[in-house]
Amino acid sequence: MPKRIVDGDALWLSKKVKQLPEEYRLHYANWIPLAEANGVFEADPEYIHARVYGFLMPSIGVEKVKELLELMIQERLVAVWQHDGKTWGYFIGIEKSGRLPGRRESGWYKNLPPTPPRQVLNRASLGPK
Numbered sequence: 626m627p628k629r630i631v632d633g634d635a636l637w638l639s640k641k642v643k644q645l646p647e648e649y650r651l652h653y654a655n656w657i658p659l660a661e662a663n664g665v666f667e668a669d670p671e672y673i674h675a676r677v678y679g680f681l682m683p684s685i686g687v688e689k690v691k692e693l694l695e696l697m698i699q700e701r702l703v704a705v706w707q708h709d710g711k712t713w714g715y716f717i718g719i720e721k722s723g724r725l726p727g728r729r730e731s732g733w734y735k736n737l738p739p740t741p742p743r744q745v746l747n748r749a750s751l752g753p754k
Contacts, residue, residue, distance in 0.1 A: 631657050635718075644700045652693050653702060660716055665738040668705050668714030670694060706745045715741040 631654055636642060642650050655677055659666035667673075670691040678685040694714070697703040703714045 641700050641702050645696055645702075649693055649696060653697065656697075657716065657719075659714075660719055661737050663737050663740055664715050664719040665741065666714050666716075667738065668694060668703070668712045704741060704745050706742060708739045713738055713741070715746070717746070 636654055642653050645653065656666075656673070659673065659676060670687050673694065674685070674687045674690045678690065694703065694705075698705055701717055704717055705712055705714045707713075
C-alpha cells in the first residue's frame with residue numbers, strides 16, 4: 626500500500642486545486658496515496674473507485690470518479706497516458722522534495738508503474754489549457 630506525504634501548505638494554497646469546483650477539492654488529497662514511489666497510479670475510474678471510495682464512500686460512483694479525473698486532467702493536476710493497454714496517471718508536482726521517497730530509498734521499490742513519458746509531462750505542465 627503506497628504511503629505519501631501530503632504537503633499541506635501546497636495543497637491548501639494551490640491555485641490549480643482551487644480551479645476545481647469546491648465540492649471536489651478535497652478529493653485531490655484523497656487520491657495522493659494512489660501514487661506509487663514514482664508518482665504514478667493506474668488512472669482507471671473503476672480502479673480509483675474501488676481503492677479510494679469503495680469502503681468509506683460507496684455513494685461516490687464510478688461516473689463521479691470519471692468526472693473528477695477529467696477535471697484534474699483539465700486543471701493540470703494529473704497527466705495521463707496509455708502504456709501496455711492501461712491508462713496511467715501522474716500527479717504533476719509530486720516530484721518536489723519530500724513528497725516521494727528519496728534516492729536512497731528508491732531501490733526498495735520493485736514493479737513500479739511506467740515512468741511518464743517526457744512529452745506527456747511537458748504537454749501537461751506547459752501546454753495551453
